Amino acid sequence: MDQKSQHLEHERGSWGSNFGFLMAAVGSAVGLGNIWGFPYKMGMTGGFAFLIVYLILVVVVGCVVMLGELALGRKTGRGAVGAYMQFSKKHKWVGFLGVIAGFCLLAFYNVLGGMVMRYMFGFFFEVVGIDGFAGQGTGFFGFLLYDYGGMLFFHVLFVIINILIVMGGVESGIEKFSSVAMPALFFILLFVVVYIAFQDGAAEGYAFMFKPDFSAMSGFSGFLNVLKTAAGQMFFSLSLGMGCMITYGSYLDKKEDLQKNAIIIPACDTLIAIMAGMAVLPACAAYDVPYASGPGLLFTSMQQVFTNMGEFGAFVGFLFYFLVFIAAVTSSISLLEVVCTYRIDRAIDKGVKPNRQKITCIAAGLIFVVGLPVALDALGSGGAIFPAPFEIIGYQAAEGYKVPMAIDCWLDFFDTISEGVLMPFGALAMSVLIGWVYKTKKAVVPECEQAGHKFWGYGFFNVCFKFIVPAIMILVLVAQVIDFFVPKPL
Ligand code: PHE
Secondary structure, rough: OOHHHHHHHHHHOOOOHHHHHHHHHHHOOOOHHHHHHHHHHHOOOHHHHHHHHHHHHHEEEEEEEEHHHHHHHHHHHHHHHHHHHOOOOOOOOOOOOOHHHHHHHHHHHHHHHHHHHHHHHHHHHHHOOOOOOOOHHHHHHHHHHHOHHHHHHHHHHHHHHHHHHHHHOOHHHHHHHHHHHHHHHHHHHHHHHHHHHHHOOOOOHHHHHHHHOOOHHHHHHHHHHHHHHHHHHHHHHHOOOOOOEEEHHHHOOOOOOOOHHHHHHHHHHHHHHHHHHHHHHHHHHHOOOOOOHHHHHHHHHHHHHHHHHOOOOOHHHHHHHHHHHHHHHHHHHHHHHHHHHHHHHHHOOOOOOHHHHHHHHHHHHHHHHHHHHHHHHHHHHHOOOOHHHHHOOOOOOOEEEEOOHHHHOOHHHHHHHHHHHHHHHHHHHHHHHHHHHHHHHHHHHHHHHOOOOOOOOHHHHHHHHHHHHHHHHHHHHHHHHHHHHOOOOO
């Protein structure tokens, strides 16, 4: 690095404290994946059996990839692309795939964030006496999808909120926001969990989650199904495989204990996912809404729950969507940061002072434009102002089969590229590079032993990097590709 670049290093920014870093990293991890994906996948995959497999995977894959990413980031002081480049120019593409994954993920995450805001405001107006939202019942979801003005308005609003936070920088933007928002999210969720616990019929939901029942895992294919669903959910929920934690790790002070942080973040993320399950599943049980209602859970099912709840339904509904909104923003800013950091690092490496404001606006603007079809195709329900991918290419589903997920709507299209392919591939590439090419001893150990910290987990982490993570990530990659590309029966 030449002198000029060195002089510019502080332009990247850094976390003000370890607590601030943790709030930002947990904020990235805790997102729609926890509050939406976790309960619905648990609902569809047999409750308790899913939970147990999930917990094991968090330990043997989640914490390991987390540590690997944080170590790569902090060691090199660079985001996704720059970090791999410091090891070898030949590996730069792994980082690039991460930036592309972040870009595609954010293209649809922004739209979902906007929809969550729409529900949040809907219940808010209901609370302050402007009626009409709850009364529309679950039909509202279908209405919203074709209400292009509404979809666009909230999409724009969500993107602007993201820009304002990320423009503020690492410490005064992301860290400041997360340090207030994450504790708030925790207490609101706690309130909702306790409130739901007092509703008649909630107990059935807890039994579903916690009563030992392994029937979903009967037979090898049953086991494989639980394993792949839990593994896919786990690494998405922990924001792994696309350089997000590399980026956040690159802003962390050398004196902080990396191993401890790599355990705390997954632990908090898992706690919030279980709490979300304890809010959503018992609520469904109490108000006669089926658990396994799939992706519609966050919008239609939960709205039904709050409508059936009666007197306090609108207020609890508002709180619920408010906390989902917080979860979505703290995740989307981490995605935007991955893309921005790539440009910021590049400027610094060229000896040019980076303009964070400008970079943030351009990146967010581009992602917004790419996300427009997601907001305008009515999730592929047909007859929308913007055609879904399968409509554009004129794909005809075979008799009795659905259109493959990869092309059934733009949301699933971008999800296929990011969550389906690039993220599991990124986690696989990272663990192979650390375990076999850079070597855990060189790439991770020195970082974990900074400032006299003890790296007591070396043996465990090393075996996981070399064998366990690659094996599980190959399984996830194959399973996701099949899930997204192979047409399913109707
Ligand atoms: N972890 C986030 C969630 O659970 C999603 C995410 C993935 C965010 C990758 C950043 C990076 O919703």
